Amino acid sequence: MWTVVYMATDKENADKVVNALKEEGFLVKTKEIMKSKKRGCYIEILVPESEAEEAQKTILEKNL
Secondary structure: OEEEEEOOOOOHHHHHHHHHHOOOOOOEEEEEEEOOOEEEEEEHHHEEHHHHHHHHHHHHOOOO
């Protein structure tokens, strides 16, 4: 089962988080959940449930 570990508000930010997680060896998926002209887009960043806690720690340690 996949778990959301980060919600990005734009593609650039999502790519930065995804790349950082992949560099640390995490399996990562993204899912665009909303796209509008006014609010841009929201992108969920997901990892396997068993890796979620470590992925969140990595995100915090890297100040993403």
